[in-house]
Amino acid sequence: MxxxxxxxxxxxxxxxxxxxxxxxxxxxxxxxxxxxxxxxxxxxxxxxxxxxxxxxxxxxxxxxxxxxxxxxxxxxxxxxxxxxxxxxxxxxxxxxxxxxxxxxxxxxxxxxxxxxxxxxxxxxxxxxxxxxxxxxxxxxxxxxxxxxxxxxxxxxxxxxxxxxxxxxxPVPFKAGVEADRILIVVGRGGVPGNSAWIADAARACPHKSWRVIGPVTPPARCPSNLIFAGWVDDPASEIARAACVIGAAGDGLVGAVLAADRSFICLPEDRPFGEQFATAQALERLGAAIVLKQSPQPVEWPDLIEREAAIPSDVRRRLHDPxxxxxxxxxxxxxxxxxxxxxxxxx
Missing domain, CATH: 3.40.50.2000 (Glycogen Phosphorylase B;)
Incomplete structure (x- = not known):
């Protein structure tokens, strides 16, 4: 039939x-x-x-x-x-x-x-x-x-x-976490990322390995602990390897981060109907992520990453159905x- x-x-x-x-x-x-x-x-x-x-x-x-x-x-x-x-x-x-x-x-x-x-x-x-x-x-x-x-x-x-x-x-990619890796995700639905603040953030955390995926043009002077990978075919594997993910509050990225159970620092972007702001507010209210209203000063990054790492994993896991x-x-x-x-x- x-x-x-x-x-x-x-x-x-x-x-x-x-x-x-x-x-x-x-x-x-x-x-x-x-x-x-x-x-x-x-x-x-x-x-x-x-x-x-x-x-x-x-x-x-x-x-x-x-x-x-x-x-x-x-x-x-x-x-x-x-x-x-x-x-x-x-x-x-x-x-x-x-x-x-x-x-x-x-x-x-x-x-x-x-x-x-x-x-x-x-x-x-x-x-x-x-x-x-x-x-x-x-x-x-x-x-x-x-x-x-x-x-x-x-x-x-x-x-x-x-x-x-x-x-x-998609089924979460299984990969070992690299404890010092910070991943910045720039989505397809937004504007190309500004690489200047990313470079400053990486310089402020020289002991961390920073990696960026998405449409971002590298700055003229790039610190040695920062890599711009551009578009990738398997963002899930990138998220799986990261200890901390930084990105907007798009539904796809938030879902992927929760599926992989990774620490998340969220910078919501202006979208029609306040979609990302609503999602970011929920993440903040539920204690599942650090939510920032604007790019922080470089000196703030080490503390932000440390605070996000302290969020219990079960807070994220209960928001996701495998x-x-x-x-x-x-x-x-x-x-x-x-x-x-x-x-x-x-x-």
Whole structure:
């Protein structure tokens, strides 16, 4: 018996959406088809919807727009193509379920096409009308974070529709920790890192080995204990080897750090809907990380690293489910089976 697939829409901004989709698909016994820009032969590749190739700030330049939409630029050939391709795939594949990670517009399109939707609900203030409508139209909401990260302002009806599933990450890389290694992670969704403060931090801790991954241009004068590795294919292995990780509060990085159970110094970045600030506040409130509102002075780094190393490991471990991806896959399969009248464990 051929099962009708679960569609999984992957947003192109940042690496976390695709990592989450891949982790769920790898853990799923139900067929999962990825849809998104840059997916290539891993699924259904969609035309780019960005106004500026390679850049995305979420602004569509539209003077008028329905209140229920976030991003709807006019006369954009890429959007016409991607909407047509998603609609055609839905008509032919007849998906049992559509996971949307994330896009209010794609969620509405799937709902209009009579497909049950699970909307991935990220942290932050999502009380604006488009998010509220997407949440209301979805059959369920998936929060890829621990329930204790939840904002107190989140309405009860949103909480009631939400399944909290921390730990939707690739299987953690097993590697020995290098006790003196400090890893700085600069994510794909942010701006290129400023290398000056990194070099100053490394100079302030000459007994530590500093390594940077991500889009950062090395400074003209680089201390001998600092390496800029650029983009890497296996950030999980880099995180696994580090004694302490420094980076922003993006969902992907936070999940990877918790999965590897590594010390974390968090510098949240400004993101739409205050997503990273909300996550950072939760980490600080729960005592799971050192959270900084700005880059510290060089002389502060030795004390910060020492303070973070003193945080008990169990504080981080209770925020992570090592079987999170499997739990998400089983839950989604159960929903898919329910909507098409099939038991999730049926062949």
């Amino acid at each position: 051929t099962r009708r697939p679960i569609g999984y829409y992957v947003h192109h901004h940042g690496a976390g959406h695709l990592a989450r989709a891949n982790a769920i698909a790898a853990a799923s016994d139900w067929p999962v088809v990825l849809l998104g820009t840059g997916i290539g032969d891993r699924g259904i590749d969609l035309s780019d919807d960005r106004l500026i190739p390679g850049g995305f700030d979420g602004l569509d330049g539209a003077g008028d727009r329905p209140e229920a939409l976030h991003y709807a630029p006019l006369d954009h050939e890429g959007i016409r193509s991607r909407i047509a391709k998603v609609s055609e795939w839905i008509a032919v594949a007849r998906p049992a379920l559509m996971v949307v990670d994330v896009s209010v517009e794609i969620a509405m399109l799937a709902r209009l096409a009579s497909v049950p939707v699970v909307y991935v609900r990220l942290n932050g203030d999502r009380s604006d009308p488009p998010h509220a409508q997407a949440f209301a139209s979805a059959h369920a909401l998936l929060a890829p974070f621990h329930e204790t990260f939840e904002r107190s302002e989140t309405p009860d009806w949103v909480r009631a529709k939400t399944r909290y599933l921390p730990g939707i990450t 079987l999170g991806a499997k739990a998400a896959a089983v839950w989604l399969a159960a929903l898919a089976g329910r909507y098409i009248g099939e038991r999730a464990d049926a062949a």
